[in-house]
Amino acid sequence: MADILWGLVDLGYNVGVLFTWFFLIAFLYNLSASINKPDKSRAQLSFIMMVSYIASLLMDPLITPSHLNYFYYDAVTLLVLLLWHNFTEQAVPTPFYYLIVGLSFNACLFLGMHYDIVIQGTLYYWWFWTVYIFGMYFSDFTMALVLIINKDLLGLVRLKNVLQSDILRR
Numbered sequence: 001m002a003d004i005l006w007g008l009v010d011l012g013y014n015v016g017v018l019f020t021w022f023f024l025i026a027f028l029y030n031l032s033a034s035i036n037k038p039d040k041s042r043a044q045l046s047f048i049m050m051v052s053y054i055a056s057l058l059m060d061p062l063i064t065p066s067h068l069n070y071f072y073y074d075a076v077t078l079l080v081l082l083l084w085h086n087f088t089e090q091a092v093p094t095p096f097y098y099l100i101v102g103l104s105f106n107a108c109l110f111l112g113m114h115y116d117i118v119i120q121g122t123l124y125y126w127w128f129w130t131v132y133i134f135g136m137y138f139s140d141f142t143m144a145l146v147l148i149i150n151k152d153l154l155g156l157v158r159l160k161n162v163l164q165s166d167i168l169r170r
Helices: 002-010 012-033 041-057 067-085 096-119 125-151 157-169
Strands: none
Touching: 012 041, 012 067, 012 125, 041 067, 041 096, 067 096, 096 125, 096 157
């Protein structure tokens, strides 16, 4: 299992480029789909994600401690998304919730990896590394997919509505 994990680590930059392409495709799709529509929110969200992922490609992972920098990228992107939510007059689309949850999950994973590798000095395989790799890939793929298809795949919006109605009843 450790050999498979190290193989996935070697593919890390290439997979990052692939997910950047996914967000670029999501932006171009949403841009073309929103040309004649008044609601441009998905195109704007796709643009924010595309810019964030392209900017993270410019970082050299061999020079800087990359997990902490990726955490900063996700934190700044979360801040930009929350500012977008506060200043926009449009209805909040389904992908917004997936982006918030996905980026928060990724940020926690990056912070955990930074703590594990840089602070603790762990250099051997253990279960958190598997959670990190597959969790990050699943999260990134889900965010890009939901930006394109605009469906509540995992039921996050339904969960939010149930929790919100329970809180309002009390």
